[in-house]
């Protein structure tokens with residue numbers, strides 16, 4: 639018999655690990671570009687914005703993996719309700735439920 643346990647959290651962990659690798663690579667690439675005289679053909683402002691957003695994703699992803707390890711993953715940091723799985727599948731490093739996210743950004 640083969641085990642075919644379908645654990646959505648394990649799938650999200652894989653997604654997060656891939657995301658972490660991809661954005662870390664991108665961050666390294668962008669950092670190298672920023673050190674070149676021609677900025678790797680990037681506009682200065684665009685390059686800066688990309689570095690900031692990549693760094694944020696790397697930080698959020700690392701934090702999500704850490705939360706997964708300590709068992710607090712998938713719980714809104716603001717109101718402590720469970721973040722719906724559908725949202726986590728779209729945004730695995732989500733730290734807030736949708737209403738709290740709206741309050742933060744809106």
Ligand SMILES: [Zn+2]
Nearest residue numbers: 714717735738
């Ligand atoms: Zn919330």
